Amino acid sequence: MKRYITRRLLLLLPTLLLVSFLVFCIVRIIPGDAVTLMVAEMGFADDEAELRAVLGLDQSLPRQYWNYMRNALRGDLGTSLWSGQPVLEEITRRLPLTFRLALMALFWTLLTGIPLGVLSALKQDTWLDYLLRSVSVGGLSIPSFWLATLLVVFGAIWFRWVPPIDFIPFGEDPLASLGQLVVPSLVLSVALSASIMRMTRTMMLEVMREDYIRTARAKGLSEWVVVIRHALANSLIPVLSIMGIQMAFLVGGTVIMESIFVLPGMGKYLLDAITWRDYPVIQGINLFICTLIICINLVIDLLYGVLDPRIRY
């Protein structure tokens, strides 16, 4: 087990190396850099070369990459080209909000996806099953950015509900702060929940046909116990793997939700950084997200072992 975790964490290094390299190249392919923007915005035309030198953008690309990597390995992700603040600090300041948003979306996803999937399977081929299945197909095919935009626009027209412009910090009023995340996280969970629901339904139908379910019934256990104790755990093993895949989607979704609902989290920060070509920030956030997703997947893989005793690491 310990060896397994160590090996997986060691594998993290080459992955991060590759990701950092790709992101490094991609941000520099986007036309224009921070300096041209600064010049265009503020109009100090003569200092352009000097500005580049100050920001270290005059160095050769391999040199820049080398510096970036060397510092990153020491835990220093550089400073923002615009604010001059350390990137790591900026990220960790915005991270809790993104975390809360993602966790809340995950909460809705599990809260609705799994029970509805089970229900749909138990009521196979009844009107309820058909209804739930149509809803899940709908949920899967509605893009979350579209749904979010719709809510913002029609919320304002019909319900006089507007996403608040001023975000209430968690420290100021935790409940109100979380309250602001309810709608974005719900929107984010729609597609996730729909796919969890479909997977749960499929797996439940399969597991309910297994011999050990018949054994459980032959013991005289109530249907409730058969479903919860004997069928659910076995059905959730494959559902878990879907969730691993969904993590990347979830993180991507928070970026979109934060920008539509104007939430000052990591996603919003990333989009702004892209707009302003703030290379260190883009690179830093990507490394961060990548590490996060890999770690979550590791946790999920370890959870397999908890759910399924046949798996040994």
Place this chain on the structure above:
Amino acid sequence: MMPTPMQNQQQAKPILEVHGLIVRFTLRDGALIAVRNVSFDLFPGESLGVVGESGCGKSVTFLSVMRLIPTPPGKIDAVKMRFSGMDLLDASKRQMRRIRGNRISMVFQDPMSSLNPVLTIGRQMREGIQLHLGLSGRSLDDRCIELLDKVGISAPEMRLKSYPHQLSGGIRQRVMIAMALSCNPSILLADEPTTALDVTIQDQILRLIRDLTRDLGTASVLITHNLGAVAGTTDRIMVMYAGRIVEKAPTPLLFKDPRHPYTQGLLRSIPRVDQPAGRRLYSISGAPPDLLRETIQGCAFAPRCPLAEEQCVAQAPSLEPFAPEHLVSCWKAADAHQHG
């Protein structure tokens, strides 16, 4: 001499009475009658063998007794189906749950798939005992250990913590038997309990079932497609074909004087120790009818029967007494000589 269960039969009341059982399945591509008018009694402490090729309705018959047939697509009908005086057809779900695992329990064919892979043996054993006998804590564990010990599993305390995949097929089937006997049931239904196991341990398991049910006075039903498996372990045998009982007799009589050509065929397909080396094992040619696609006219066995005549195809024989305690469903029961 102890009275055999056979001799007891006259005084004792049957613990299980099944009369005119019919089980249908309505499927997407048609309807199927899996069990066609099956009647039998089971007496306390008796051991009944049920024999027939795969698809003859053996499992469906006894799953119906447990009311474990999924309905729909299944539908169970019977003139009478009573367990110790209680109507199993009219019993509520709740009443059935009190019978299952408690008064009637079941061991299934494949011990590999019949145990839940994600729960420990202990957890799976305890839940039935807890439910029906209300034991808990130390006494619950003691009961589990005692049971595992009884079915010949060594280091039972340790086994309680094992997961099914850590045990061999034979051990798992012993666990299934321990679980089935855990609440001292009146009837143990064993559906092909050795079919999925290694030949070398089949005999051990069969003897274990016979010895334990004898000790506990539990009536047992041993379902198998291998007539040889029930030879030494049952009091009576009923042979099923295409959803019907074709012959029913006390075990010694059935082996000595089988009257139905199907029974005779099954008998000849038993591998024998004294068989000359190199001789191929006999098997009945053809296959049982496909109940979903074929309509059966007359005797269902006619297409495969060496003695079939016009009359056989025209009209189905009914199950008639041939001798005391010996029922046969064949027009030529009287002159069907054992050949081979």
